[in-house]
Amino acid sequence: MDTNKIILITGTRKGIGRYLSEYYLEKGLVVIGCSRGESDLAHPRYEHFCIDVADEKRVVEMIAAVRKRHGRIDYLLNNAGIAAMNHSLLTPLSVVERIFRTNVFGTFLFCREVGKVMAKSKAGRIVNFATVATPLKLEGESAYAASKAAIVSLTQVLAREFAPFHITVNALGPTPVYTDLVRNVPKEKMERLLQMQTIRRFGTFEDISNVLDFFLQDGSRFITGQVIYLGGVS
Amino acid sequence: MDGKKIEEIVITAFNEYFETQDIQGKVDADTVLFGEESALDSMGLVNVVIDIESFFHAEGYNISLTSERAMSRKSSPFRTVSTLVDFIAELIDEASK
Ligand SMILES: NC(=O)c1ccc[n+]([C@@H]2O[C@H](COP(=O)([O-])OP(=O)(O)OC[C@H]3O[C@@H](n4cnc5c(N)ncnc54)[C@H](OP(=O)(O)O)[C@@H]3O)[C@@H](O)[C@H]2O)c1
Numbered sequence: 001m002d003t004n005k006i007i008l009i010t011g012t013r014k015g016i017g018r019y020l021s022e023y024y025l026e027k028g029l030v031v032i033g034c035s036r037g038e039s040d041l042a043h044p045r046y047e048h049f050c051i052d053v054a055d056e057k058r059v060v061e062m063i064a065a066v067r068k069r070h071g072r073i074d075y076l077l078n079n080a081g082i083a084a085m086n087h088s089l090l091t092p093l094s095v096v097e098r099i100f101r102t103n104v105f106g107t108f109l110f111c112r113e114v115g116k117v118m119a120k121s122k123a124g125r126i127v128n129f130a131t132v133a134t135p136l137k138l139e140g141e142s143a144y145a146a147s148k149a150a151i152v153s154l155t156q157v158l159a160r161e162f163a164p165f166h167i168t169v170n171a172l173g174p175t176p177v178y179t180d181l182v183r184n185v186p187k188e189k190m191e192r193l194l195q196m197q198t199i200r201r202f203g204t205f206e207d208i209s210n211v212l213d214f215f216l217q218d219g220s221r222f223i224t225g226q227v228i229y230l231g232g233v234s
Numbered sequence: 235m236d237g238k239k240i241e242e243i244v245i246t247a248f249n250e251y252f253e254t255q256d257i258q259g260k261v262d263a264d265t266v267l268f269g270e271e272s273a274l275d276s277m278g279l280v281n282v283v284i285d286i287e288s289f290f291h292a293e294g295y296n297i298s299l300t301s302e303r304a305m306s307r308k309s310s311p312f313r314t315v316s317t318l319v320d321f322i323a324e325l326i327d328e329a330s331k
Contacts, residue, residue: 120284120288
């Protein structure tokens with residue numbers, strides 16, 4: 001991967017997004033991150049924006065600022081996401097709304113705004129974040145799984161709409177990875193979930209960056225609209 | 235920013251796009267932007283809209299031509315160059331309030 005490339009990653013304060021920021025900084029890229037909270041990642045090539053990914057006005061402003069400063073964006077990782085484990089019969093609509101706002105609306109907005117910047121330079125790679133909860137049809141995760149199903153659909157349609165601009169749009173569906181997102185899931189439940197995978201273990205941060213590297217490498221220009229699930233889930 | 239300047243920016247964006255695509259003809263205020271009379275296909279229009287937006291963003295006006303207002307109008311602001319210019323003037327006016 002070329003150094004001096006510019007990668008925009010959403011949800012970089014902690015978890016997978018934080019790991020990916022450090023991973024791409026290490027490789028020499030300029031990393032532009034965002035999350036609702038402040039980040040304590042200090043690096044000369046890291047820039048942080050405190051925004052909610054579903055806040056249209058702030059997203060438009062952020063991308064305009066990035067465009068002004070850097071003139072282009074090479075890669076976009078729509079990592080920001082939230083989950084909630086609950087039986088549907090016990091789930092308030094406000095929770096469903098919150099999940100859809102961050103996961104679906106946030107992903108859509110970044111694809112749209114960054115897509116325009118990439119379209120201008122007739123190049124770009126976008127990777128959205130799905131989950132194995134969708135194909136495994138996990139009980140207790142209806143809103144989360146449905147929001148990520150929407151992301152898969154978005155990925156496939158945008159792949160077509162963006163193809164004339166030489167932008168690829170793919171998705172990565174991680175298995176559980178040990179972050180705050182899954183820390184509160186009861187142990188037996190998590191064990192049962194892992195048993196549904198083909199390879200029965202937690203995913204690691206490296207499992208994630210491995211797939212991302214594939215989607216982002218120059219040679220993957222003919223790969224678009226694809227969803228790769230970890231752990232042999234399909 | 236006054237209407238004349240906006241019109242200039244819009245017309246330049248269309249003419250530049252026409253040039254890169256080898257589309258014959260010049261754009262003026264009455265040029266029809268879509269439909270059978272237009273020299274642009276829908277991808278062409280998307281391209282020019284992105285160019286126009288990014289021009290205004292660079293000037294510090296974070297307007298969005300794809301706002302709900304644009305979609306919900308009885309008659310689309312994208313009919314002709316002059317309707318598009320009026321619409322942009324409205325957006326800029328509103329943004330500066
Ligand atoms: N961990 C897993 O097991 C797993 C499995 C499958 C898929 N995934 C997906 O992987 C992605 C990352 O998950 P993770 O495990 O790293 O989660 P995490 O540890 O909970 O981190 C989520 C990150 O997103 C940011 N964020 C959340 N809502 C936001 C919003 N509305 N606007 C801006 N930033 C927001 C958070 O920062 P702030 O709180 O400061 O906003 C945080 O940096 C998600 O899309 C998730 O669905 C994770």
